[in-house]
Amino acid sequence: MHLLSNIIRTERLPHEFCPGCAIGQVYHYAAKAVEELGINMDKVVFLSGIGCNSRGVGYVRFDSATTLHGRAIAFATGVKLANPNLTVIVVTGDGDGAGIGGNHLIHAARRNIDLTVILYNNRVYASTGGQLAPTTPYGMYTSTTPYGSLEEPFDLCSLVAAAGAVYVARWTTAHPYKAINSIKKGVLKKGFSFIEIIGQCPTYFGRYILKTTDPVKCLKWLIENSIMKESTSKIPAEELSNKIVVGEFVDKDRPELTEQYRILREKLKLQLV
Amino acid sequence: MGKVLFMSGNDACVEGAIAAGCRFFAGYPITPANEITERMSRRMFEVNGVFIQMEDEIASICAVIGASWAGLKAMTATSGPGFSLMQEGIGYAIATETPCVIVNVQRIGPSTGSIFSQQGDVMQARWGSHGGCYENIVLSPYSIQEMFSLTIESFNLSEEFRVPVILLSEAAIGHLRERLVIPEKINIVNRRRPTVSIKDFKPFKALENEAPPMAFFGDGYRVYYTGHLHTVEGFPVLSLEKYPLAEEVLKRISSKIRLNIHRITMLDARYINDAKIIIVSYGSSARAALRAVNEARKNGIKAGYLRLITLWPFNYQKIRELCSYADVVIVAEVNNGQILYEVQRALPSKNVIPLLKLADTHTPMEVLAKIREVV
Ligand SMILES: Cc1ncc(C[n+]2csc(CCOP(=O)(O)OP(=O)(O)O)c2C)c(N)n1
Numbered sequence: 156m157h158l159l160s161n162i163i164r165t166e167r168l169p170h171e172f173c174p175g176c177a178i179g180q181v182y183h184y185a186a187k188a189v190e191e192l193g194i195n196m197d198k199v200v201f202l203s204g205i206g207c208n209s210r211g212v213g214y215v216r217f218d219s220a221t222t223l224h225g226r227a228i229a230f231a232t233g234v235k236l237a238n239p240n241l242t243v244i245v246v247t248g249d250g251d252g253a254g255i256g257g258n259h260l261i262h263a264a265r266r267n268i269d270l271t272v273i274l275y276n277n278r279v280y281a282s283t284g285g286q287l288a289p290t291t292p293y294g295m296y297t298s299t300t301p302y303g304s305l306e307e308p309f310d311l312c313s314l315v316a317a318a319g320a321v322y323v324a325r326w327t328t329a330h331p332y333k334a335i336n337s338i339k340k341g342v343l344k345k346g347f348s349f350i351e352i353i354g355q356c357p358t359y360f361g362r363y364i365l366k367t368t369d370p371v372k373c374l375k376w377l378i379e380n381s382i383m384k385e386s387t388s389k390i391p392a393e394e395l396s397n398k399i400v401v402g403e404f405v406d407k408d409r410p411e412l413t414e415q416y417r418i419l420r421e422k423l424k425l426q427l428v
Numbered sequence: 429m430g431k432v433l434f435m436s437g438n439d440a441c442v443e444g445a446i447a448a449g450c451r452f453f454a455g456y457p458i459t460p461a462n463e464i465t466e467r468m469s470r471r472m473f474e475v476n477g478v479f480i481q482m483e484d485e486i487a488s489i490c491a492v493i494g495a496s497w498a499g500l501k502a503m504t505a506t507s508g509p510g511f512s513l514m515q516e517g518i519g520y521a522i523a524t525e526t527p528c529v530i531v532n533v534q535r536i537g538p539s540t541g542s543i544f545s546q547q548g549d550v551m552q553a554r555w556g557s558h559g560g561c562y563e564n565i566v567l568s569p570y571s572i573q574e575m576f577s578l579t580i581e582s583f584n585l586s587e588e589f590r591v592p593v594i595l596l597s598e599a600a601i602g603h604l605r606e607r608l609v610i611p612e613k614i615n616i617v618n619r620r621r622p623t624v625s626i627k628d629f630k631p632f633k634a635l636e637n638e639a640p641p642m643a644f645f646g647d648g649y650r651v652y653y654t655g656h657l658h659t660v661e662g663f664p665v666l667s668l669e670k671y672p673l674a675e676e677v678l679k680r681i682s683s684k685i686r687l688n689i690h691r692i693t694m695l696d697a698r699y700i701n702d703a704k705i706i707i708v709s710y711g712s713s714a715r716a717a718l719r720a721v722n723e724a725r726k727n728g729i730k731a732g733y734l735r736l737i738t739l740w741p742f743n744y745q746k747i748r749e750l751c752s753y754a755d756v757v758i759v760a761e762v763n764n765g766q767i768l769y770e771v772q773r774a775l776p777s778k779n780v781i782p783l784l785k786l787a788d789t790h791t792p793m794e795v796l797a798k799i800r801e802v803v
């Protein structure tokens with residue numbers, strides 16, 4: 156028996172991802188976090204949208220769904236409101252969660268509904284063939300920016316923090332323990348949590364931008380180019396703009412949506428009697 | 429007799445939904461469906477249900493599907509532009525066999541059009557989502573009583589066949605006010621849930637004429653849903669060669685509807701047996717048609733009235749049977765001709781003529797004039 160067969164649908168292996176892809180790591184972090192927290196796994200739901208990132212939910216042994224491109228958070232909102240006892244985790248991509256689905260992302264953060272959103276950011280649209288994403292660095296060459304991108308990328312953590320999320324963190328696949336720890340915090344947090352994980356995509360980001368398809372080199376690049384939030388003041392601003400700033404950005408409390416529904420219902424019950 | 433009320437079609441729809449067991453509503457404001465959303469925002473809390481106003485109609489249909497997975501009977505309501513936005517989600521509900529109800533209070537189009545009544549979304553309701561290998565159920569109410577009863581029927585059919593059901597109303601019906609009688613006894617269909625062990629449960633395995641039982645999220649069955657072409661276990665078909673049964677589920681999502689068409693078809697046929705001229709209509713047009721047929725009969729004209737309550741699946745056979753004696757069939761609808769062509773397909777050797785109007789509703793005089801024209 157496979158060591159992880161309680162959390163992975165091992166009967167579906169081998170999986171369909173490219174060699175060296177980060178998606179296995181991201182799902183591993185998420186499933187590991189749930190396992191370590193000791194939550195009843197029958198009460199955990201994994202939802203994803205469409206993209207390479209989203210195919211992973213079919214490999215974890217939970218109630219789960221691969222929904223529509225960009226819409227996982229909207230589906231999750233329905234699931235969580237319908238049964239607040241479920242722990243709902245959304246795994247999305249940068250194109251999925253911040254491109255086509257960006258509106259749902261900011262509204263869910265604003266509502267502060269108790270979801271944990273893990274956004275795997277490979278900074279390209281991988282499953283459609285390496286096109287420009289809203290997170291692709293300025294000037295980069297992709298399948299749809301043959302002359303280099305003319306657009307600035309989103310800083311997703313700032314965006315979601317501004318929209319009202321109560322827990323926001325960013326790590327890379329070169330920071331596995333930190334990432335698992337943040338996912339645990341996110342799951343425990345009552346409210347909207349957002350964990351961005353920058354991961355290697357040797358096939359596209361690697362090949363197009365780092366000029367290597369070697370996953371180890373891609374991971375090394377992630378380590379060398381990331382900087383802890385606490386150290387950002389030590390380097391000049393222009394240098395910082397090329398860095399991946401990692402760390403916890405928000406950890407606060409404010410009223411959660413399903414809890415507010417519960418309180419309102421109790422109040423109305425008294426009035427209606 | 430049950431309780432007698434006086435209310436609008438949109439309000440009656442909400443009461444029907446609640447009677448059917450609906451406990452989740454997600455929507456986005458749009459005229460002429462607003463009264464449904466507004467009444468739901470109050471009523472859902474009163475029945476311990478959930479109401480949420482989402483950021484758009486795409487999010488609304490997605491939240492409805494999510495709530496259905498978690499075990500609640502769920503619905504949304506919208507009109508033209510919002511209905512267009514929901515199409516991808518409706519297709520997803522069809523593919524994942526997720527019960528839910530979508531109310532479309534039709535307004536004039538194309539595009540923003542206006543808020544005048546129209547019956548322009550008949551084909552969109554049938555074919556609006558991409559990859560047309562599917563069947564769905566679309567019902568057309570013509571009175572306040574039916575805004576109530578067909579909303580219940582929509583939930584019942586949706587739960588039984590695990591398919592999104594579209595209640596295709598119109599501005600003219602949503603905003604109409606008339607008498608509503610709440611029946612003392614209401615038939616409610618609830619979702620079938622699995623009884624086999626978790627190990628033996630194949631979420632998409634069923635006979636060709638039925639929908640499989642459905643486990644709720646949290647039940648422990650660890651179900652996986654996907655819009656991908658999937659196996660009876662629910663996992664994506666990654667190669668057509670490797671899975672000889674790749675199309676099994678795809679075929680069944682149509683056959684479960686087609687093979688039950690006799691049970692899904694609802695028609696209202698009057699003065700048919702000796703009718704030489706039959707008016708086929710639905711929704712608001714049928715109100716004018718009924719009045720016109722009554723007038724024609726008073727004047728000795730052998731006119732008949734056939735109202736389609738179930739628009740889709742379209743029951744060609746039944747229409748053929750009912751119209752077999754007629755010489756002329758007039759199809760009255762408020763659009764450029766949609767059901768018209770289906771009736772022509774059902775009756776290839778008959779004289780099927782249109783009585784079309786692009787906005788608002790037909791008047792009895794317009795229908796009567798047409799009857800007189802063909803006598
Ligand atoms: C409505 C819609 N538009 C476009 C697509 C095609 N599509 C599939 S995945 C994808 C991009 C995914 O990018 P990202 O979210 O970054 O995921 P990745 O594949 O990089 O993990 C696109 C555009 C789709 N499935 N649905």
